[in-house]
Amino acid sequence: MAEKREIPPEVIERVKKLREEIEYHNYRYYVLDSPVISDAEYDALMRELKELEAKYPELVTPDSPTQRVGYPPAKEFRTVPHAIPMLSLDDAFSEEEVLDFDRRVKRFLNLPEDQDIEYTVEPKMDGLAVELVYEDGKFTVGSTRGDGYQGEDVTNNLKTIKSIPLRLFSTDGLPIPRLLEARGEVFMKKEDFKKLNEERLSRGEPPFANPRNAAAGSLRQLDPNVTAQRPLDIYFYGVGRVEGYEFKTQWEILQTLPKWGLKVNPYVRLVKNIREAIAYHHEMEKIRESLPYEIDGIVIKVNDLSLWEKLGTKARSPRYALAYKFPPTQVTTQVLDIIVQVGRTGAVTPVAILKPVQVGGVIVSRATLHNEDEIRRKDVRIGDWVLVQRAGEVIPEIVMVIKERRTGNEKPFKMPEVCPVCGTKLVRKPGEAVWRCPNRGCYGQLVRHILHFASRGAMDIEGLGTKVAEALVDRGLVQDVGDLYYLKVEDLLQLPGFALKKARNLYEAIQRSKKTTLARFLYALGIRHVGEVAAQLLAKHFKSLEAIKKASMADLLSVPGIGPEAARSVWEWFRNERNLKTLEKLLQAGITFEEEAEEAPAEKPLEGKTFVFTGALKSMTREEAKRRVQALGGRVASSVSRNVDYVVVGENPGSKYDRARALGLKMINEEEFLKLIGQKP
Structure with missing residues (x-):
């Protein structure tokens, strides 16, 4: 049996002193956030203690600063009783x-x-x-x-x-x-x-x-x-x-x-x-x-x-x-159903119908599921209990499925093969996450097209909301946006809830909208990839609707800020017979264009800020948005990292959205982005 060696008293004293010093400096650094020595000096103290404990292992104690890590894994947690109960609070x-x-x-x-x-x-x-x-x-x-x-x-x-x-x-x-x-x-x-x-x-x-x-x-x-x-x-x-x-x-x-x-x-x-x-x-x-x-x-x-x-x-x-x-920003609720909505461009978007729940002070009964790929990725099923989050205007969204609460009665969602509104077979182009209804006459698209046409950034027709648009289409009064300008007061009196005063107000709002600018009119037409910014660039370059109508692909591509997608969309729109008939109807109704005042040169308020875009924007293409950010001093990154200041979330966002949410990055919607770049939503 080996003899127990004698440890020099000065070593014992030094180990004790080192532990006291290290704990004190931990307190200064981690508790007070006010260190009094450099990291190098702290490291030297810790190194000396480790060396002495290695030389004299019998001096190692469970409360030594060197013992914060290195314990072997436990097989299970043992139970510890609380002498005084740790009660929850009301x-x-x-x-x-x-x-x-x-x-x-x-x-x-x-x-x-x-x-x-x-x-x-x-x-x-x-x-x-x-x-x-x-x-x-x-x-x-x-x-x-x-x-x-x-x-x-x-x-x-x-x-x-x-x-x-x-x-x-x-x-x-x-x-x-x-x-x-x-x-x-x-x-x-x-x-x-x-x-x-x-x-x-x-x-x-x-x-x-x-x-x-x-x-x-x-x-x-x-x-x-x-x-x-x-x-x-x-x-x-x-x-x-x-x-x-x-x-x-x-x-x-x-x-x-x-x-x-x-x-x-x-x-x-x-x-x-x-x-x-x-x-x-x-x-x-x-x-x-x-x-x-x-x-x-x-x-x-x-x-x-x-x-x-x-x-x-x-x-x-x-x-x-x-x-x-505080009002919660994340809550648990149940998915009662998953439906699909048809947008004005034909995009068919799945939406979760939720058991109503209060999130962030607002009652939420729906959450976007973005696209079919996201539903598969998160494995969201009808009947699932889910964690729902709302932050700003970008949310509500489903963060995750609580799979432990599944009973076996949940039903997987299957994307419909045909448009739920008009029955047309849906299509999904290679490289896109979105299914679309190709039928330009689809009721769902028509209602949303009317709403877009009447929106503030377009023709700005006050009083023409969702219920009015649906009623106009249901009664066959409007089959395209051109029909809006041929409505009479007596036509509007047919709509639910419309008395004479309300009908006259809407009629007058439609008449007032005839006087507009070329840029607002182009935006109102709802040409794919042509948002407010692209519409302004086209109007400024071509000066007249006739010039845009006659422009070739090469002419369109020569416009600074107009990319290939937007150029092709414009070129194709003005060569579609159905669109030209609607356009002629609008012009015959008396649409006129006034000169738009030049905006003063902008400052660079986005200096040093980094943006990432995910999903489609309504008011402009991705390339236009990038140019606007750069013009205001910011930069646009192609991938998500914690160095990103803003993630701009459009329609049907992709995997960047999930990654940004996981990293807790600041996410803003299109309206908030437009405010940042000084443009009216």
Whole structure:
């Protein structure tokens, strides 16, 4: 049996000193975000500690900074009971519900309704709740919230999070408690979430749906070495059992935890009454998008801990705390059906009919499925439970299918072979993701063509909306847009809900639209690939409708900003007999063109901004959009990366859309893009 060697006292002292220094610098860097040494100096301290521990392995302890990684994978998570239950909070979604909470607290405490109660407020992190047990300052056990009474042992995984101290220390002489059960929320920052999803996509792995899922999935890895590769962080918000130190208020807890090296959200606040708590909620909702992490509301807690004991708890939640939630941006709902819609260009787009649900403060009952390929890629079926997301005006969209909830009764969707409106056989050109109805006389296309023709950027016919367009086509009053100018007041009186005044108003709006510009008229015609910008370029170059009509392919291609697709579409449109009849009808009705005022040269507001386009734009071709961005100082990238500032989402977007969403990039629709480039939608 080998003799136990004697370790020099100076080595033992040096190892102890190195650990203290490294933990202090971790605290400065990861908790205070205020390092006092360089990375190189920190690396030198860590290297020296590793060398000494390698030389004297008997000095290695579980709480050494070198032991944050390297634990062997576990076969399964063991269960850890919570000495004091980690209860969930009741939710509130309105001011009235929050005021009711305040009134209940006062009634329970026999306080007058006009007496103020002091509360603490803090952002409600959208992550995974955990409890960390420190005995004599040493981190011994960490667990998830689980069912509130017991959770999973994730000690070794939590040790990989560098903002978690393996040993508590006092920054201002405060005694360290003999026992401290610290509670916090593990989360992943938005930027780190983007990078992680980008890496997963590059390896062909499915992206996480949101930062919360990413954080939970990362912490619940059986192999701590996997968790160590994930950029997790934590904010502490409370305590369970404490021995050796006494707290009187929740605010004192929030002020004391950082003094022991435990990170607390910088936005925590003490407020005098419930009205100030509500004001804090509105304040946090305004800055929500600018925060580096996801929050889904605020947490309101009675500040005085002695009142916690009096208020007590219900079966699953405390009476002294409340989660005041923001409207959700992601929710779960069911796909009741999948239908297809026919656009004005004949594009047939699948749409999910959803069980109505509130997303981001708006009731959503439909979500775009973009095209047949996307349905296959996400495997969306009728009857599926899905995660739906809404962000800005680009969404709602289906993020993912919750396949665990399938019963076997779900039905796969099959794209129809014929147009659901007119029965014409659908076609899909090579290289395109979209199926189209080739029938120019299709009812669905005609209704949407009328709406496009009457839209603000085209002929600007006020009062001609979807229901009116459908009624005009249903009654056979309009068979092409030319017929609009031959309608009489008595014709309009046939429409549902039309009395004399309404009929006269629409008649007069149609008559007023006869005076327009060549550019607006060209755009109104709905020529494929000719948006507002292309229409302006053509009008400026050719000066007259007759010149455009007679232009050859070579003439059209000579127009700066007009690409081959747009040129061919224009050339073909003016050689189609049906189109020429409609055009003649419009001109005979009295359409006249006035000169358009020249726009002042634009500044370069997009300087340094990078754009990516996915899907078709209505107002211009992809090439035109690229030229506009470049003219305003921006650049257009061909692929999605985290360096992209804006992803412009048009009709039927492709795989770039999924990748951009997975990376959490800013996505804008066509209307928002037009505003950015200074063009009226």
